[in-house]
Amino acid sequence: MQREAGSDVSSAGRVEARDVHFCFDKREILKGVSLVLERGEVVSLLGANGAGKTTLLRLLLGLVAPTQGEVFVGNVRLASLTSRQIATRIAYVPQVHTTPFPYTVREVVLMGRLPKRSLLSSPREVDHAAVQTALDKLEIRHLADRVYSGISGGERQLVLIARALAQEASTLILDEPLSNLDFGYQVKIAQHLKDLARDGHSVLITCHDPQFAYQASSRIALLINGRLTQDGHPHQILNSASLRSLYGIDVECVLLSKDRAAFFPREPG
Numbered sequence: 459m460q461r462e463a464g465s466d467v468s469s470a471g472r473v474e475a476r477d478v479h480f481c482f483d484k485r486e487i488l489k490g491v492s493l494v495l496e497r498g499e500v501v502s503l504l505g506a507n508g509a510g511k512t513t514l515l516r517l518l519l520g521l522v523a524p525t526q527g528e529v530f531v532g533n534v535r536l537a538s539l540t541s542r543q544i545a546t547r548i549a550y551v552p553q554v555h556t557t558p559f560p561y562t563v564r565e566v567v568l569m570g571r572l573p574k575r576s577l578l579s580s581p582r583e584v585d586h587a588a589v590q591t592a593l594d595k596l597e598i599r600h601l602a603d604r605v606y607s608g609i610s611g612g613e614r615q616l617v618l619i620a621r622a623l624a625q626e627a628s629t630l631i632l633d634e635p636l637s638n639l640d641f642g643y644q645v646k647i648a649q650h651l652k653d654l655a656r657d658g659h660s661v662l663i664t665c666h667d668p669q670f671a672y673q674a675s676s677r678i679a680l681l682i683n684g685r686l687t688q689d690g691h692p693h694q695i696l697n698s699a700s701l702r703s704l705y706g707i708d709v710e711c712v713l714l715s716k717d718r719a720a721f722f723p724r725e726p727g
């Protein structure tokens with residue numbers, strides 16, 4: 459049997475940006491970023507607005523090409539893969555997602571199966587089974603026949619994660635998965651991301667909430683003005699000095715336990 463390049467099981471879930479640079483017009487947005495994501499990890503990418511987080515995700519997904527440097531998925535160059543091959547390895551949960559048609563939740567999750575079948579073929583038993591498994595895992599089976607555009611923002615976020623799970627890619631990349639989520643959904647999503655990593659996925663998220671990042675991640679990377687300045691375990695990375703350099707404000711950090719901390723902005727003066 460002929461094996462697809464880079465399908466080595468031991469490297470599944472590994473994604474690496476190696477010294478990537480990216481320019482918009484003549485402005486350098488990413489200035490030599492190196493980041494490795496391994497199977498079993500949840501990595502949070504923190505940075506101020508405009509730091510280049512989404513741009514870095516777009517490079518890792520092959521949506522744009524670096525002006526310098528390279529991205530590897532497993533041990534193959536991302537640039538050598540077709541978009542379908544990338545989609546079998548990496549699933550993307552975007553910040554905003556709308557559909558022009560009144561698709562049901564089940565149909566939206568089924569879209570995650572497209573990379574696995576030919577464009578014009580009907581979904582097979584295995585596709586429906588993957589959808590059902592994803593809905594069950596996210597505990598949203600009850601939403602399956604609702605119209606996607608008619609459910610809440612938090613529910614839609616869970617549906618998009620279910621769609622990514624149905625894709626059965628070993629890596630999940632989520633761009634600000636917390637936007638518009640209530641506290642309950644934030645806690646649930648943190649737990650789902652950790653469960654996914656425990657099940658052998660690698661997960662990369664961008665986020666603006668240090669507390670969520672501390673709780674959900676096994677590693678945190680800080681992106682400041684297009685450069686990755688720190689990368690390590692949450693308790694090594696998040697402190698008053700690093701949060702000041704990220705956001706330019708004074709923050710009090712209270713360590714509650716090894717994987718729980720609270721962050722309070724200090725009143726000026």
Ligand SMILES: Nc1ncnc2c1ncn2[C@@H]1O[C@H](COP(=O)(O)OP(=O)(O)OP(=O)(O)O)[C@@H](O)[C@H]1O
Nearest residue numbers: 482483487505506507508509510511512513514664
């Ligand atoms: N299509 C574009 N054309 C020109 N500049 C762009 C384009 N998209 C993004 N930029 C610029 O690139 C920089 C990085 O943007 P990016 O969206 O990656 O930041 P971000 O860290 O994800 O920000 P946010 O937290 O606000 O989502 C910003 O200065 C932005 O204005």
